[in-house]
Structures are given as structure tokens and as C-alpha cells.
Amino acid sequence: MRHAIFALSAAAVTAVAAPSIAQDTTEVAWGGSSPGGVMYYMVGVAGTELGKDLPEINITQVTTGGSTENAKRLIKGELDMGIVYGSHVYMSQEPEGPFAGGDKGTMLRGVAMAYEGPTYFVALGGSGIEELSDLEGKKVALGPPGSGTVFNCSNILTALGLLDTIQPQMMTFADAGRALGNGQIDAFCQSSSPAAAVTELAETREITILPYSDEQLATISDTYPFYHAGTMPETTYKGVPATDMPFTTVYWVAHERVSEDVVKKMVAAAYDKQDALAAGHKAWAQMKPDVANFQKLGAPMHPGAEAYYREQGLWTE
Known part of the structure; x- marks a missing residue:
């Protein structure tokens, strides 16, 4: 279990060097x-x-199943931060689902x-699978256990009456x-997109992203x-x-125990370096406060994020 805790670190001292001043370091499990x-x-x-700008904060990347597991482990106190679907923030307040x-x-x-992440189904070109109804009787991987992908894919197939017609498989992306x-x-x-697993496959094979009809999209939104x-x-x-598909909003979420100062520093650095983050993965280009929509999910913003947004004139309720 990792928490946002302060640990003392001391630099090595040699015979010719003066002793270093100890520095507090915050450990953040994300x-x-x-x-x-x-x-x-x-x-x-x-x-x-x-980490380049915040040496006093040590961010540890925690590999998980995805959104569902991130939310559950945040609730249990096993993570300090996580990437979590808005739907999971909402459902966890009840709790339901x-x-x-x-x-x-x-x-x-x-x-x-x-x-904002879309949910979609990928098949090989020429496989004869060209629309969602063609998945009937087929082996379809829904994502790794505990992932938001399994949650989203199952919801969509349920809404369209297809979940019980496929042979579901659980595996990593x-x-x-x-x-x-x-x-x-x-x-x-x-x-979500772009996903490395799909990008890599598309470089060597012809792929098909199965389209949704307007009626199917309306059914999904009406159901969920x-x-x-x-x-x-x-x-x-x-x-x-270009393909129309169902989207859900995804948030950067912190546990309430993470200090206001740490969150404020991290969110400020993230906006300052948003171009660099987006160069590493395109999804970061979409980052924005989205305060009002998040609070509609039933959870408040972190005080550190609120302080930053108010200072920058970005706070809206």
C-alpha cells in the first residue's frame, strides 16, 4: 500500500563534501x-x-486494470491518484454498479x-465482421479484468442486446x-483513443472499426x-x-488525503507542460478544468486544484 507520505532523504556525504540538507519528498502512487x-x-x-519540475514529489506509476480498479483502490486508500471515468465517480457515490x-x-x-474517450470494437479487414451485429457468436476481448474498458464494452453490448450473444474474453490491451x-x-x-494496441495493429494489418448507427447511439445514451x-x-x-461512437468523460482524480500544496503544484506543472504531456500522449491535449461537470457527479474538486483554478481565473461552477 502506498500513500502520500513524507519521507526523509539524505544525500551521501563524502570526506570533502559538506553535509547536505535533508529534503522532504512526497510519494504519490498514481x-x-x-x-x-x-x-x-x-x-x-x-x-x-x-518529475522534471517537481523533484520534491516522487510519482510512482501503478499498473492496474484501469478505471474500475483505480476507483476501487482510491476508495480503499491504496492509491493517491488515478485516471477514472466520470461514470465511476458517479456510481461510487451511491454506491452502485x-x-x-x-x-x-x-x-x-x-x-x-x-x-473524452470513445468505446469501439476492432476487427481485421476482410474478416467478414463489418458491423456490430456480426459479433454474434464471435470471440470478443472486452479488456483486462477490473478495467473501465470491460465496464464500457459490457454496457454498450448490453444496451444493444448483444452481450449474451458473444464469447467474451478477458485480456490486456x-x-x-x-x-x-x-x-x-x-x-x-x-x-479511449489513440490506443497503442490498435495503432500497432493498424501499422501491419488492415483493421476495421465497427460503425454505430444513429439508432444504436441513441439507444446507448438512453440506456446509460x-x-x-x-x-x-x-x-x-x-x-x-472518421467514425461516430459513444464517448464518456475521463478525469484525473486524487484522494482527499493528498495535501493541497502537492496537488496545486502538480496541476500547475501539468498545465505549464501540457504541450510536452500531449507530445507523450495525445490525450493530454484535452486536459481542462471541467469543474461544473465534475461536481455534477457528486464529488467536489480537490482544494489544491480549486486554488490553482481560482488563481488562474478558470474556476466555474
Whole structure:
């Protein structure tokens, strides 16, 4: 278990060097996802870039299943920060869905909107799988256990009456990309873009992103109001045209115990270095306060984030 705690570090002292002054270092455990997932690379980039400007804060990237696990581990106090779907912040306040029977997420605090992520299904070109109904009877990887991808993919298939018609597989994003390329599965589902597993597959194979009809998008939004229709640009993956699909909003979330000073420093550094973060992963280009929408989920913003946004004139309720 890692917490936002202060640990004393001392520089080595030699016979010719004066003793160094001890410096307090804050340890921050930040949950992302498994390799191949957007959250994994976002946290990795943030740890590297923010660490350059904040040597007093040691960010540890924690590999997890994704959003669902991040939220649960934040609630348990096993993480200090995480990338979490807005739907999971909302459900954890009840708690309901994947959080039913557990503690409420009353300790979750917003830092920033990380990005808006689409959920979509990937098949190989020429496989005969060209629309969502073609998934019936097929082996479909839904993501790693505990991930927000499994949550989103299952919701969407449920809304469309397809969940009970497929052969669901659970595997990491990277494994799913390899398994599809090797013919071990027929399709896989991915939340957020661009995802490394899809990008890498598209470089060597022709891929198909299964389209949603307007009626299907409306059905999904009517069934689960935390999804909204959006368009994934044609520049996202090689050979894939612009495609309409269901999106959900994803947030950078902190545990309430992380100090105001630490969060303020981290969020300030993140906005100062947003171009560098986005160069590491495109999703960081979407980061913004999104205060009002986050608070509608039933959780407040972190005092450190609030202080920064008020100073910058970015606070809106």
C-alpha cells in the first residue's frame, strides 16, 4: 500500500563534501491501466514530465486494470491518484454498479478532465465482421479484468442486446491486439483513443472499426446517460475513416488525503507542460478544468486544484 507520505532523504556525504540538507519528498502512487491502454501511457508520461519540475514529489506509476480498479483502490486508500471515468465517480457515490456493496467514494476529489474517450470494437479487414451485429457468436476481448474498458464494452453490448450473444474474453490491451492479429480472437473492444494496441495493429494489418448507427447511439445514451455521441477523427488510426461512437468523460482524480500544496503544484506543472504531456500522449491535449461537470457527479474538486483554478481565473461552477 502506498500513500502520500513524507519521507526523509539524505544525500551521501563524502570526506570533502559538506553535509547536505535533508529534503522532504512526497510519494504519490498514481494508477493508470495495463500496458497498451491509454491510461497507462498518460500516467507514465506525467510521471516523467512532472518529475522534471517537481523533484520534491516522487510519482510512482501503478499498473492496474484501469478505471474500475483505480476507483476501487482510491476508495480503499491504496492509491493517491488515478485516471477514472466520470461514470465511476458517479456510481461510487451511491454506491452502485461495480461499486455495489462497497464503501462510498466520498474521498474522491477532482483535479482535471483528462480526456473524452470513445468505446469501439476492432476487427481485421476482410474478416467478414463489418458491423456490430456480426459479433454474434464471435470471440470478443472486452479488456483486462477490473478495467473501465470491460465496464464500457459490457454496457454498450448490453444496451444493444448483444452481450449474451458473444464469447467474451478477458485480456490486456496489448494481448488483445496480438491475439486478433494471430487469429486467436475475432474482435476486441477498446475504450479511449489513440490506443497503442490498435495503432500497432493498424501499422501491419488492415483493421476495421465497427460503425454505430444513429439508432444504436441513441439507444446507448438512453440506456446509460453518461455516454454521449461523438466522432473519432479519421487521423486517429491508419486507414480508418472518421467514425461516430459513444464517448464518456475521463478525469484525473486524487484522494482527499493528498495535501493541497502537492496537488496545486502538480496541476500547475501539468498545465505549464501540457504541450510536452500531449507530445507523450495525445490525450493530454484535452486536459481542462471541467469543474461544473465534475461536481455534477457528486464529488467536489480537490482544494489544491480549486486554488490553482481560482488563481488562474478558470474556476466555474
